[in-house]
Amino acid sequence: MSEIELMIDGKEIVAERGQTVLEVASENGIDIPTHCYKKPYEPAGFCRICVVEVQTSGGKPELQTACTYPAQEGLEVKTNTERVKKSRKLTAELMLARCPDSEAVKELAEEVGVKKTRFSKKNKDCTLCGLCVRACKTVSGDNIITFVGRGPDRKLITPFELSPEECKGCGACAEVCPTKVIEMVEIEEVEEK
Known part of the structure; x- marks a missing residue:
């Protein structure tokens, strides 16, 4: 350079x-x-x-x-x-x-x-702030969380507001969250009966 x-x-x-x-x-x-x-x-x-x-x-x-x-x-x-x-x-x-x-x-x-x-x-x-969105995209590559709306209507959601089953539980979003509102919960597989 x-x-x-x-x-x-x-x-x-x-x-x-x-x-x-x-x-x-x-x-x-x-x-x-x-x-x-x-x-x-x-x-x-x-x-x-x-x-x-x-x-x-x-x-x-x-x-x-x-x-x-x-x-x-x-x-x-x-x-x-x-x-x-x-x-x-x-x-x-x-x-x-x-x-x-x-x-x-x-x-x-x-x-x-x-x-x-x-x-x-x-x-x-x-x-x-969008750090969780960027971390999710960078670490997992899955874009599990994203922004929708503009201005005062802007919010964070999962695509189509569905359960993020593709989430790998990497914790990147929780790690970077400056307000510490994202908490990792244990991901459990539900066995089919």
């Missing part, structure tokens, strides 16, 4: 072409909060808590998810501007409204300076 040069928070950094902004920042000791990102799974940018401000040569600064945005030659990245902080706080408030009892969400919200939400609470236990 070839090397590229970019700036993160005013610091000149040399990175490998093909890395994301999050990977480069992390390797250089620059902390960017994440929720739906976990190696080795493909980043998706679903939660949007890892937003940063990026500016290409001659372009306007724009918010992008650090986990999915490719590091590029001459890119300027700012990880802690007022615009970035405001976006992360809004995201944290929305997550806190959706999952007010989740310790992981409370910790993340506190990390970005949010202690409570102004939005009505939904009392859900899943942030819809």
Whole structure:
């Protein structure tokens, strides 16, 4: 791979072409909060808590998810501007409204300076981060769980909401779940009589 040069928070950094902004920042000791990102799974940018401000040569600064945005030659990245902080706080408030009892969400919200939400609470236990979907696809290759719907109607289900008989019980989904709501139960075969 070839090397590229970019700036993160005013610091000149040399990175490998093909890395994301999050990977480069992390390797250089620059902390960017994440929720739906976990190696080795493909980043998706679903939660949007890892937003940063990026500016290409001659372009306007724009918010992008650090986990999915490719590091590029001459890119300027700012990880802690007022615009970035405001976006992360809004995201944290929305997550806190959706999952007010989740310790992981409370910790993340506190990390970005949010202690409570102004939005009505939904009392859900899943942030819809998609890690379980990506883990299921990557580890088992079976796509046992997936998303359906969009926006506020989005939810996780098994295909056609049927019992996931194809599930191998690998536990990858439970292992990556940041809110720890997925629990592995012992899979027993039911003998036919």
